[in-house]
Amino acid sequence: MESICTADLQNFPNNSSVLTVFTNDQGGVLDDLIITKISQDHLYVVSNAAMKKQDQAHLLKALENHKKNSPSSNIKVKFFEPQERGLVALQGPKAAEVLQKLTDVDLTKLYFMTSAEATVCGAGACRITRCGYTGEDGFEISMPAIKAVDISRELIRNGDVKLAGLGARDSLRLEAGMCLYGSDLTAETTPVEAALTWLIAKRRREARDFPGAEVILKQIKEGPQKKRVGLVADSGPPARHGSAVVDDNGNVIGSVTSGCPSPSLNKNIAMAYVPSAYSKNGSKLSLKIREKLYSAVVTKMPFVPSNYYTKPK
Amino acid sequence: MVVQRFIMCAANSVTKARILNQCRKQMTNRLIHTSRWMFAERLYTNKHEWVEVDGETGTIGISQYAQEALGDVVYAQLPDVDTVLKQKDECGALESVKAASEVYSPISGKVIEKNLNIEETPSLINSSCYDKGWLFKVKLSNKEELSGLMTEEQYNDFVKTQEH
Numbered sequence: 001m002e003s004i005c006t007a008d009l010q011n012f013p014n015n016s017s018v019l020t021v022f023t024n025d026q027g028g029v030l031d032d033l034i035i036t037k038i039s040q041d042h043l044y045v046v047s048n049a050a051m052k053k054q055d056q057a058h059l060l061k062a063l064e065n066h067k068k069n070s071p072s073s074n075i076k077v078k079f080f081e082p083q084e085r086g087l088v089a090l091q092g093p094k095a096a097e098v099l100q101k102l103t104d105v106d107l108t109k110l111y112f113m114t115s116a117e118a119t120v121c122g123a124g125a126c127r128i129t130r131c132g133y134t135g136e137d138g139f140e141i142s143m144p145a146i147k148a149v150d151i152s153r154e155l156i157r158n159g160d161v162k163l164a165g166l167g168a169r170d171s172l173r174l175e176a177g178m179c180l181y182g183s184d185l186t187a188e189t190t191p192v193e194a195a196l197t198w199l200i201a202k203r204r205r206e207a208r209d210f211p212g213a214e215v216i217l218k219q220i221k222e223g224p225q226k227k228r229v230g231l232v233a234d235s236g237p238p239a240r241h242g243s244a245v246v247d248d249n250g251n252v253i254g255s256v257t258s259g260c261p262s263p264s265l266n267k268n269i270a271m272a273y274v275p276s277a278y279s280k281n282g283s284k285l286s287l288k289i290r291e292k293l294y295s296a297v298v299t300k301m302p303f304v305p306s307n308y309y310t311k312p313k
Numbered sequence: 314m315v316v317q318r319f320i321m322c323a324a325n326s327v328t329k330a331r332i333l334n335q336c337r338k339q340m341t342n343r344l345i346h347t348s349r350w351m352f353a354e355r356l357y358t359n360k361h362e363w364v365e366v367d368g369e370t371g372t373i374g375i376s377q378y379a380q381e382a383l384g385d386v387v388y389a390q391l392p393d394v395d396t397v398l399k400q401k402d403e404c405g406a407l408e409s410v411k412a413a414s415e416v417y418s419p420i421s422g423k424v425i426e427k428n429l430n431i432e433e434t435p436s437l438i439n440s441s442c443y444d445k446g447w448l449f450k451v452k453l454s455n456k457e458e459l460s461g462l463m464t465e466e467q468y469n470d471f472v473k474t475q476e477h
Contacts (some may be wrong), residue, residue, distance in 0.1 A: 146344065165386070170411075236388070237388040237390060238387065238388065240412075260410060261388075261408070261410055263410065290390065290406060
């Protein structure tokens with residue numbers, strides 16, 4: 001797995017999860033994904049549904065390469081189809097309170113980005129990971145597909161739990177400054193440009209042994225040409241994917257990759273790629289929306305402070 | 314106003330025949346009714362705008378169906394007064410939390426007023442799309458265009474064909 005991503009899985013504790021990226025030889029991001037190390041010889045991977053086919057092919061290719069180099073290897077990859085496993089995210093400040101009533105795992109000891117095998121609503125063979133795509137405390141529950149409807153019904157029986165659509169989730173992940181693959185991250189952007197340098201583990205930087213290492217390490221050293229930044233606009237329409245970012249002189253210098261009104265801030269927020277010279281927090285730029293310019297300020301992400309249940313240090 | 318463009322494109326080919334049939338039915342009804350826009354009846358486009366005509370003035374807004382499909386409107390960009398519009402011209406945009414949707418003028422004419430209240434409080438479009446949430450008014454330049462629009466009854470049938 002390390003041959004295709006940037007994480008340090010070897011030195012990673014069991015039942016811990018990490019955000020990482022698949023990179024190509026040019027340093028571009030092929031997908032972002034969460035890997036949970038269940039044990040020394042067992043990884044559990046949740047990648048993007050929209051990238052299912054590409055990711056499967058990518059993993060199988062990596063396995064094939066590995067077996068060429070180590071013919072005695074007995075590594076296996078198993079892809080779970082929706083008929084086999086379901087994944088339900090329960091997110092929000094009350095998520096733990098709700099889930100605790102329905103599971104045998106002591107959630108007070110399950111910290112952010114850790115994972116445990118669990119029984120949920122009486123169903124065994126579930127796995128709870130304290131992570132999500134909202135910037136809030138919460139869980140992703142992997143479960144036997146046959147139990148998915150029952151467990152979901154049981155969860156929403158609690159009056160504090162509501163179903164959320166993709167639009168709501170997109171607002172939350174944008175407020176949290178998280179990337180959407182295909183928009184904010186593509187094969188044309190490197191983790192350094194995407195302000196995700198922290199995903200390149202220290203040991204891996206030293207070993208220089210991940211795809212695109214040369215490009216990525218050079219960018220870490222010298223700084224990238226362009227960078228993903230957050231933008232906040234107090235007024236005007238929300239910028240959307242594709243809106244131009246314009247400098248003081250009216251030159252188009254970049255492009256918005258995601259944008260929406262932030263319900264928490266009552267302002268419009270966006271992510272955009274701009275030349276590094278413009279990427280400093282507080283830089284004043286303009287957004288071009290339907291041929292009109294609206295001012296925006298480069299702002300540190302997350303736009304809304306995250307609320308994770310992290311292990312006390 | 315374009316509601317879920319990709320769905321509409323797919324549905325268009327199916328719905329056209331039906332709309333024609335409905336028009337024919339309406340023609341027979343019209344023999345009994347008097348001229349339908351004398352009573353300031355709302356007329357609709359297949360892009361979910363409505364227009365209500367009073368004398369020379371047409372008031373334009375978006376339908377209940379469009380308002381629901383958009384979700385919470387957070388920003389309204391309206392045509393400025395004195396803008397001369399042709400029927401089907403893109404003349405503004407409504408932004409909801411989820412997406413931006415263009416507004417098309419249901420009729421030709423010159424803009425004589427825009428609803429400043431909704432520029433200030435775009436949520437009026439959600440709470441009162443046929444009354445306080447109107448978008449702009451035009452002085453009609455071609456009344457004949459009105460006969461090409463749908464009556465409320467026709468529009469309601471049209472909306473049913475959009476739902477899947």
